Amino acid sequence: MPVDFQPKIIGFLCNWCSYAGADMAGTSRITYPSNIRIIRVPCSGRIDPLFIAKCFTEGADGVFIAGCHPGDCHYIEGNYYARRRFALMGDLIEYLGIEKERYQVRWVSASEGKKFSQIISAFTDKLAALGPRIKG
Amino acid sequence: MNKITSKKDLASWLDGLMKDKVLIAPAFVDNQSVFKHVANVAEITFDFKNTALSVKEWFFPATEPLFTIHQKDGDTTLEPIDIENEFVLFGIRPCDAKGLKLLDKVFLGAPTDTVYAERRDKTTLVGLSCLEPSPQCFCNSMGTAPNNADDVDIMLTEVVDGYIVEAVTDKGKALLSVAKLSNSKLSVPKIKCPTELQVKNVPEAMKSCFEDDYWARIADRCIHCNICAYVCPVCHCFDIRDYPTSEKTERIRCWDSCQSPGFTCAAGGHTPRPTKASRLRQRFYHKLLYFPERFEDFQCTGCGRCVALCPVNIDIREIITDVPKLGEKSATKA
Amino acid sequence: MMDKNIVKQIRDKAKELLSNGTIKCVLGYETGTDGMNARPAFIYEPEDVDRLIFDNTCTHNLSTYLRDKRENPVAIVVKPCDARAINVLLGERQIEREKVFIIGIVCQEVVQVSWGELSHDAQMRCKICNQHTPVIYDFLIGGPVDESAPKAEPPANVTAMEGKSSGDKVDFWSGQFSKCVRCYACRAVCMGCYCTVCFVDMLDPEWVGIKIATPENQMWNTIRAFHLSGRCIGCGECARVCPVNIPLDLLNMKMEKEVGEHFEFVSGLSSEEPAPLASFLKDESLGIGE
Numbered sequence: 001m002p003v004d005f006q007p008k009i010i011g012f013l014c015n016w017c018s019y020a021g022a023d024m025a026g027t028s029r030i031t032y033p034s035n036i037r038i039i040r041v042p043c044s045g046r047i048d049p050l051f052i053a054k055c056f057t058e059g060a061d062g063v064f065i066a067g068c069h070p071g072d073c074h075y076i077e078g079n080y081y082a083r084r085r086f087a088l089m090g091d092l093i094e095y096l097g098i099e100k101e102r103y104q105v106r107w108v109s110a111s112e113g114k115k116f117s118q119i120i121s122a123f124t125d126k127l128a129a130l131g132p133r134i135k136g
Numbered sequence: 137m138n139k140i141t142s143k144k145d146l147a148s149w150l151d152g153l154m155k156d157k158v159l160i161a162p163a164f165v166d167n168q169s170v171f172k173h174v175a176n177v178a179e180i181t182f183d184f185k186n187t188a189l190s191v192k193e194w195f196f197p198a199t200e201p202l203f204t205i206h207q208k209d210g211d212t213t214l215e216p217i218d219i220e221n222e223f224v225l226f227g228i229r230p231c232d233a234k235g236l237k238l239l240d241k242v243f244l245g246a247p248t249d250t251v252y253a254e255r256r257d258k259t260t261l262v263g264l265s266c267l268e269p270s271p272q273c274f275c276n277s278m279g280t281a282p283n284n285a286d287d288v289d290i291m292l293t294e295v296v297d298g299y300i301v302e303a304v305t306d307k308g309k310a311l312l313s314v315a316k317l318s319n320s321k322l323s324v325p326k327i328k329c330p331t332e333l334q335v336k337n338v339p340e341a342m343k344s345c346f347e348d349d350y351w352a353r354i355a356d357r358c359i360h361c362n363i364c365a366y367v368c369p370v371c372h373c374f375d376i377r378d379y380p381t382s383e384k385t386e387r388i389r390c391w392d393s394c395q396s397p398g399f400t401c402a403a404g405g406h407t408p409r410p411t412k413a414s415r416l417r418q419r420f421y422h423k424l425l426y427f428p429e430r431f432e433d434f435q436c437t438g439c440g441r442c443v444a445l446c447p448v449n450i451d452i453r454e455i456i457t458d459v460p461k462l463g464e465k466s467a468t469k470a
Numbered sequence: 471m472m473d474k475n476i477v478k479q480i481r482d483k484a485k486e487l488l489s490n491g492t493i494k495c496v497l498g499y500e501t502g503t504d505g506m507n508a509r510p511a512f513i514y515e516p517e518d519v520d521r522l523i524f525d526n527t528c529t530h531n532l533s534t535y536l537r538d539k540r541e542n543p544v545a546i547v548v549k550p551c552d553a554r555a556i557n558v559l560l561g562e563r564q565i566e567r568e569k570v571f572i573i574g575i576v577c578q579e580v581v582q583v584s585w586g587e588l589s590h591d592a593q594m595r596c597k598i599c600n601q602h603t604p605v606i607y608d609f610l611i612g613g614p615v616d617e618s619a620p621k622a623e624p625p626a627n628v629t630a631m632e633g634k635s636s637g638d639k640v641d642f643w644s645g646q647f648s649k650c651v652r653c654y655a656c657r658a659v660c661m662g663c664y665c666t667v668c669f670v671d672m673l674d675p676e677w678v679g680i681k682i683a684t685p686e687n688q689m690w691n692t693i694r695a696f697h698l699s700g701r702c703i704g705c706g707e708c709a710r711v712c713p714v715n716i717p718l719d720l721l722n723m724k725m726e727k728e729v730g731e732h733f734e735f736v737s738g739l740s741s742e743e744p745a746p747l748a749s750f751l752k753d754e755s756l757g758i759g760e
Contacts, residue, residue: 049693049696050669050677050693053689053692053693054677054689057685057686057688057689069759070752070759071752077750080750080751080752081747081748081750083750083754083756083758083759084732084733084746084747084750084754084756085747086758087728087732087756087757087758088696088699088725088728088729088732088747089696090758091724091725091728092692092695092696092721092724092725092728093692095631095632095639095721095724096639096640096643096688096692097634097636097637097638097639097640097641097642097643098636098640099636105758105759106759106760107759107760165649166646166649166715167715168714168715170649170714188713188714189651189713189714198651198652198682199680199681199682199683270586271504271586272585272586353512356510356512356535357509357510357511357512357535359534359655359658359659360658361653361654361655361657361658361659361711362651362652362653362654362655363653363655363711363713366651366653366713367713375680377673377679377680379679379681388680388681390680390681390682391651391652391682392680393653396654398671412538443503443585444584444585444586445585445713446585447530447655447658447659447707447710447711448509448510448530449502449503449504449507449509449585451502451503453503454503
């Protein structure tokens, strides 16, 4: 692994809470590593396990998913379905040999800009230590 | 007078060949015999009937780039595929070798598939005749035989402690120039498959039973997977798609199967073969009527793989036996 | 090994249903061309019922054909595992209950099935089965069976896989998926795979594409396993039909184990219980999020 390995992280953020939370980190000038490439989705319930599998197949070193806190979903129930889906997807990718540290699901509200930046900083550091997902 | 070689001498001959050629031979992987690149003679298994996948994947791979397209500064160049190595395909059975001869009729006819042609050119086929055909084998009925040497460059037949060696072509003779051979009075036994079928009348009979609901009855249990087409040594349908990256585009060719539901689907959604019955019927008509009409040979070598591997026991031998009776039935109706 | 009594009851019932016009077709089993192993049979005429058999080579899950035949009423011979599949299809509104006459067989076990070979080894699903009476039927043949056996433990091979290191898991699965030729027999034989356009066949967007190579094969097989989570009834047919011996049931059994642990759900026991991925509990945490 090169000394300056920069992990590639794909992040799926729901428009109403977590994307707004990331936005708030930006407007508050709180820095976090730019390894994460953010894809905005209407709701965490829109995230298809196919996206996660495709990310890892195409070379992502980590996948980050964030949605509204359960009970606060803009579409009322989307994140409840998502919670079940992501739990199972995590079990499956771990069973295939992808370290579970490479896959993180967190609830981040629109006002949690600082929390978002802390989560992403910690995630990026962890992935940098783990190394590239696809070796060699 | 035949030539023989001992098992030990065969092993050292193969070892020597690996110095400048790539050796493809049968080996056991996960409880199955498969043809693969071997780096060591010890990897080779001689104790196999036949592999699940035929050898066609070495000449017509499951996925291959046909060429690469480079676009730079307004210029477009095509980079052909380079087959760098020379190959020895060891352990091929007569049914698979016949399969290659049938594929040649398709891929080497005009316009020639240059990549297939180069692979065929650069490969020497060392056949292994079958002393114990499997229950599904019927190659005798399909124009070849368990010890037919016509379609290989060298044919080996196992005898006690060694092999009878037949040099069939000049390519084969050249490869054998470094082999240790001695004379023998042993002869190649005539082996027959357990099943004998009459196929001569099948094409004519097929002409009159196209509309018979026999095909729908067989297709009832077909699950429209691609197993029969993929394991067959002679099936050769494919799909082509371009895969661009930021630097270049590769034109990729992959196996496809006429049994697949979307196979004949055209832009707009219309498909001439929407039912399982129409697709299943197409498979057998291609093998037993259309291919013989065009190439004067059946598109089947009697290897029996489809018989053994079809998940629902659709059996081409049963169809070959049934079709002439259907032909008679419709003749008496008329 | 055929139980003549079971076979007679199947044939008599089939003849009765076909003769009185109640149903148009009986989905059952007959002997295949190797003379040893069964294959699916579609009987349309009362005089053909003597083709029907039942023995421990009747491995096929005939419920996979029910959607093809849903225009007319049919009868179907089911083992207990297959009966659960019918509940899944009913729950997903893929078939109508009134159009399916279920002939349920109390099953002892099914052996490994391979054309031309007669096996005496029970299939993996039978070794961990604790449901020998079909959960849904219109006519029951056989039984009663003592079902006091303890709840089946997760299969040992799933637990063994879970215990491997990440590196070993990656090596194992990439070795297996490098063999895949994308024949889609696993999809074709599965009762749960019936999408009009499967994700793997989509070209726009192209999730997997046509290349037959290890990364694409891995995506195909893992997402299929995910799409079956909470729906797979563990018939193991996907693993049986694979021409290159990929242990696909090792993936599906893992998903069913997780579904069982997270949601206390076993697929196919009822046609009315909501599917785990189409429902939720507000207060569950599942170890996700915080």
